[in-house]
Amino acid sequence: MASNVFDVLNTRACRGLALGALALMLGTGVAQASTLEVSNPRLSLLPGNTPGAGYFELENTGESTVTLVGAESPAFERVEMHVSSEHDGMAHMHAIESLEIAPGERIEFAPKGHHLMFMRRVEALSEGDEAEVVLEFSDEQRLPVTFAVVSPASL
Ligand SMILES: [Cu+2]
Numbered sequence: 001m002a003s004n005v006f007d008v009l010n011t012r013a014c015r016g017l018a019l020g021a022l023a024l025m026l027g028t029g030v031a032q033a034s035t036l037e038v039s040n041p042r043l044s045l046l047p048g049n050t051p052g053a054g055y056f057e058l059e060n061t062g063e064s065t066v067t068l069v070g071a072e073s074p075a076f077e078r079v080e081m082h083v084s085s086e087h088d089g090m091a092h093m094h095a096i097e098s099l100e101i102a103p104g105e106r107i108e109f110a111p112k113g114h115h116l117m118f119m120r121r122v123e124a125l126s127e128g129d130e131a132e133v134v135l136e137f138s139d140e141q142r143l144p145v146t147f148a149v150v151s152p153a154s155l
Contacts, residue, residue: 066100084112093117127150130147
């Protein structure tokens with residue numbers, strides 16, 4: 001009996017906390033970040049100071065379109081958004097300024113497709129490390145994501 005009463009109290013306390021946290025998020029606009037889900041973020045690093053490539057999946061679980069406009073990382077001077085394509089058997093890539101993600105849409109950044117290009121490393125990084133990256137959206141939303149540093153051979 002005693003433990004039942006405790007369970008009830010405990011559940012109420014948890015619910016109160018959850019509502020409090022939700023109110024706080026709505027008040028500051030942070031709740032928007034919860035409509036974006038990033039999975040499997042990884043940064044493929046080539047030897048030397050050649051650019052690294054960033055891959056991940058991004059899902060918009062919210063009800064409005066979001067626009068990814070860039071990224072930055074303290075470990076690199078600059079991060080660009082690129083798209084790879086193939087014409088006449090030749091591989092090309094070009095930078096894009098923005099990428100819209102519709103409600104419910106899931107976009108894959110993957111080899112031979114969209115990727116982040118990490119230019120000019122300013123911090124030592126090697127396989128097994130983590131790199132902090134912030135994804136930037138047109139509504140000023142900033143989404144911090146920790147990328148695992150991997151070898152290109154693992155992709
Ligand atoms: Cu590229």
